[in-house]
Amino acid sequence: MLTTLETAYTDTCAGDLAWALGCEPLPALASLHLELGGASVELRLLGASHQVLLDKEYGRCSETVACMPGSSTPLPLGVSRRLDCLEYEFAARVERLGEGSFAGRAQELLALVAEHPHGLAGTFPGDPNAFTALLVQRYENQLRWRTWHSYPQEGCLVATRTRVGLHPAGRRTGPVDVAPLAVTA
Numbered sequence: 001m002l003t004t005l006e007t008a009y010t011d012t013c014a015g016d017l018a019w020a021l022g023c024e025p026l027p028a029l030a031s032l033h034l035e036l037g038g039a040s041v042e043l044r045l046l047g048a049s050h051q052v053l054l055d056k057e058y059g060r061c062s063e064t065v066a067c068m069p070g071s072s073t074p075l076p077l078g079v080s081r082r083l084d085c086l087e088y089e090f091a092a093r094v095e096r097l098g099e100g101s102f103a104g105r106a107q108e109l110l111a112l113v114a115e116h117p118h119g120l121a122g123t124f125p126g127d128p129n130a131f132t133a134l135l136v137q138r139y140e141n142q143l144r145w146r147t148w149h150s151y152p153q154e155g156c157l158v159a160t161r162t163r164v165g166l167h168p169a170g171r172r173t174g175p176v177d178v179a180p181l182a183v184t185a
Contacts, residue, residue, distance in 0.1 A: 002114035005029045005122040005132075007047045014094050014156040016067040017049060017075045017149065021088070023064045026051055032120040036138040043134040043145075045122040050132050050147050054164060059084035061164055065092075065147065075158070087165050095157040102155045103129050109148050109157075127152050141166050 007029060028044040028051070035041075044051040049066035061083055065075065079090040097105055106129040113119035113133040121133035129152040136145040142165035149158040 001030075001032055001119065002110065002121045002123070003030045003045075005045060005047070005124055007124070012048075012067050012151070013154055014149070014151050014158050015074075017065055017158055018068045019075050019079070019090065019092070020064040020066075020068065021062065021079075021081065021083075023051070023062050025053060025062070026064065026066075030120065030122050032118075032134075034118055034136065036118070036136065036143060039138070039143055041136050041143065041145075043120040043136060045120060045132050045134070049149055050134055052134065052136070052145055052147075052162070054143060056086065056143075056164075058166055059086040061086060061088060063088075063090065063162060065149070065160055083164075085166060087163075089163045090160065091162075092158060092160045095159060097155050097157065099155060102150075102152060102157075105157060106131065106150050106152070109133055109150075113148075 026046055029047055030045040032043045039054060039056040042053040046066050051064045054061040075092050077092060081088045110121050110131055110133060113121040113135050116135055118137060119135040121131055124130040129150055131150050133148045134145060136143060142163055144163045147160045
């Protein structure tokens with residue numbers, strides 16, 4: 001699903017993105033609710049980027065990647081956490097592209113997500129290459145989602161990849177935190 005977000009595109013930069021786990025639902029400009037193999041997933045486009053809400057038989061997960069004023073958690077390269085009896089893995093990368101290749105890559109990603117039944121993309125008014133896009137899929141016992149955040153003024157695409165699956169122990173033991181794999185400043 002492709003939509004135009006009814007908000008002004010603010011001149012933020014890829015370095016302003018922050019990551020948070022466990023946030024309450026934030027106001028969304030567009031959302032897509034899906035039922036995937038016993039899991040309820042809501043993809044949410046925020047004015048400042050994205051939020052994914054997952055409610056599964058074995059636990060819940062809320063991932064937010066957005067420009068969040070006052071956030072002390074920058075976008076990490078990778079994180080691995082145990083949430084109740086779920087395993088959560090997150091990875092991010094920044095892709096810097098030249099002006100000519102940026103527009104082509106942006107339109108390619110928008111077409112991929114817009115045509116997918118489990119995809120949600122929103123463009124910002126004023127620049128067809130300014131967008132946030134999310135795509136979720138179920139793979140065996142896991143849910144996996146990818147997101148893309150574009151910053152045409154910088155020629156940057158921020159791509160994230162998340163995997164949530166049942167912990168091998170498969171039982172509720174309470175939250176267990178595992179330190180981030182690597183964090184960038």
